[in-house]
Amino acid sequence: MIHKLYYPDLGLVNTTEMFQQAMDEGFAVPAYNFNNMEQLQAIIAGCVDTKSPVILQVSGSARQYAHPALLPHLAVGAVAMAEALGHPIPIALHLDHGSSFELCRDCIESGFSSVMIDGSHLPFKENTDLTRRVVDIAHDFDVTVEGELGVLAGIEDEVAAEQSHYTRPEEVEEFVGQTGVDSLAISIGTSHGAYKFKVKPGEEPPPLRFDILEAVARRVPGFPIVLHGASSVMPEYVSQINQYGGRMDDAVGIPESQLRQAAQSAVCKINIDSDGRLAMTAAIRKVLAQNPGEFDPRKYLGPARDALVEMVKYKNEKVLGSANRS
Numbered sequence: 001m002i003h004k005l006y007y008p009d010l011g012l013v014n015t016t017e018m019f020q021q022a023m024d025e026g027f028a029v030p031a032y033n034f035n036n037m038e039q040l041q042a043i044i045a046g047c048v049d050t051k052s053p054v055i056l057q058v059s060g061s062a063r064q065y066a067h068p069a070l071l072p073h074l075a076v077g078a079v080a081m082a083e084a085l086g087h088p089i090p091i092a093l094h095l096d097h098g099s100s101f102e103l104c105r106d107c108i109e110s111g112f113s114s115v116m117i118d119g120s121h122l123p124f125k126e127n128t129d130l131t132r133r134v135v136d137i138a139h140d141f142d143v144t145v146e147g148e149l150g151v152l153a154g155i156e157d158e159v160a161a162e163q164s165h166y167t168r169p170e171e172v173e174e175f176v177g178q179t180g181v182d183s184l185a186i187s188i189g190t191s192h193g194a195y196k197f198k199v200k201p202g203e204e205p206p207p208l209r210f211d212i213l214e215a216v217a218r219r220v221p222g223f224p225i226v227l228h229g230a231s232s233v234m235p236e237y238v239s240q241i242n243q244y245g246g247r248m249d250d251a252v253g254i255p256e257s258q259l260r261q262a263a264q265s266a267v268c269k270i271n272i273d274s275d276g277r278l279a280m281t282a283a284i285r286k287v288l289a290q291n292p293g294e295f296d297p298r299k300y301l302g303p304a305r306d307a308l309v310e311m312v313k314y315k316n317e318k319v320l321g322s323a324n325r326s
């Protein structure tokens with residue numbers, strides 16, 4: 001394989017050391033999804049400010065949105081920005097929900113330091129074989145790989161499933177052993193998107209299945225576990241969106257207390273996408289509602305970026321426990 005771009009040359013790191021530290025110290029590394037410059041600036045500013053390692057995460061469609069040729073250079077810029085802010089932090093560039101061997105290979109060749117191959121919709125044997133193929137090529141280049149067992153409900157970019165099914169702990173040892181993956185996403189009741197659960201007003205969403213997480217951790221002690229669909233769908237953003245002309249009825253996420261509990265366990269990576277989208281959209285709606293004549297993108301993307309910085313700092317400090325770890 002010929003590398004067009006190789007991640008160590010870009011100043012990026014893979015996830016091995018950050019996950020080891022997260023496991024040893026009982027926190028979770030944040031994986032923030034991004035697809036534009038303002039989101040990236042906010043993630044870096046928030047993580048540098050809180051001295052947190054970070055996984056910059058893009059789905060296949062986000063990579064297309066930004067342009068595959070531009071994207072790795074955004075990550076180079078992120079590394080330079082962290083240095084310029086005076087506190088370099090470990091930064092990984094990760095493919096979220098890689099849908100094929102070819103996409104993963106393409107990302108490995110173009111500067112990604114970590115990839116997810118999502119074969120969770122396949123039968124066990126096919127998921128294992130596909131994941132093994134990706135691991136083989138990735139490990140030749142020290143790129144780390146995340147696999148998935150179990151299916152999350154909800155919709156996120158190109159990933160959609162009506163029904164979740166929980167990870168079967170009895171499959172985990174064999175999957176990890178046969179594939180050689182570096183981390184594993186599991187399904188314990190989290191869900192993609194901003195409408196995670198159908199609950200009546202004032203009702204709590206169903207609790208995460210910590211019994212499954214514990215059973216998994218017992219079978220693969222010390223192995224990094226990943227939670228997808230783990231936004232809390234922060235109510236202040238939803239109500240601000242609704243206040244300024246939006247309409248998001250019944251948006252509900254994972255209670256923060258449960259995410260805190262997960263972060264202290266074998267969960268070493270927590271994915272946050274929807275909360276970042278909500279923070280930016282809430283800020284943009286407010287600016288445009290209050291200033292109908294405004295047409296300079298900096299006047300609404302700037303406040304959106306500021307809102308996202310605050311959200312990142314809050315998550316790192318108060319939910320994931322990743323602040324002051326780098």
Ligand SMILES: [Zn+2]
Pocket residue numbers: 097156159192228229271
């Ligand atoms: Zn996901």
